[in-house]
Amino acid sequence: MSKTIKFLALLTISLFLTACNNQTKSNDQVLDKTISKIEVLDFHSTHRCMTCNAIEANTKYTLDTFFSDELKAEKITFQVINVDEEANEKLAEKFEASGTALILNVIKNGKETKIDLTEFAFMEGNDQEIFSKTLKSKIDTQLKTL
Numbered sequence: 001m002s003k004t005i006k007f008l009a010l011l012t013i014s015l016f017l018t019a020c021n022n023q024t025k026s027n028d029q030v031l032d033k034t035i036s037k038i039e040v041l042d043f044h045s046t047h048r049c050m051t052c053n054a055i056e057a058n059t060k061y062t063l064d065t066f067f068s069d070e071l072k073a074e075k076i077t078f079q080v081i082n083v084d085e086e087a088n089e090k091l092a093e094k095f096e097a098s099g100t101a102l103i104l105n106v107i108k109n110g111k112e113t114k115i116d117l118t119e120f121a122f123m124e125g126n127d128q129e130i131f132s133k134t135l136k137s138k139i140d141t142q143l144k145t146l
Helices: 002-019 050-066 068-072 086-094 118-124 128-145
Strands: 024-030 037-044 076-082 101-108 111-116
Touching (some): 037 128, 050 068, 050 118, 050 128, 101 118, 101 128
Parallel strands (some): 037 076
Antiparallel strands (some): 037 101, 101 111
16 A cells, blocks of 8 residues: 555655646747747636635736737737647647646747746745746746847
């Protein structure tokens, strides 16, 4: 029984660390070369914790407060995606999201660069001021590259 408990604990920790890795990934997939925008992708599972809900709320707050013009012009888009829904399976797989994840998908001249903000989002998700300030800074940096 002790080995089973240790195995389950190790498995749980491994899954958590895998879901919350902070990596910037580049994808060589080429889209329409005239497209340059930032996709903000908030992945979640059906059952969400308080922090997961706060990540969505604070992301929406940040975008509405500081990037309303960019949202209207579709220079920035925001999507909330339930990874448990079959219709979202391919998108979740593309971004390696098996649960809660916050991703910036920066598309410049048709090339995608994925920036994984999941670790940051979990660390600061419940503090709207710090979360919003940091997310705004990260988006501002990427907007300058477009």
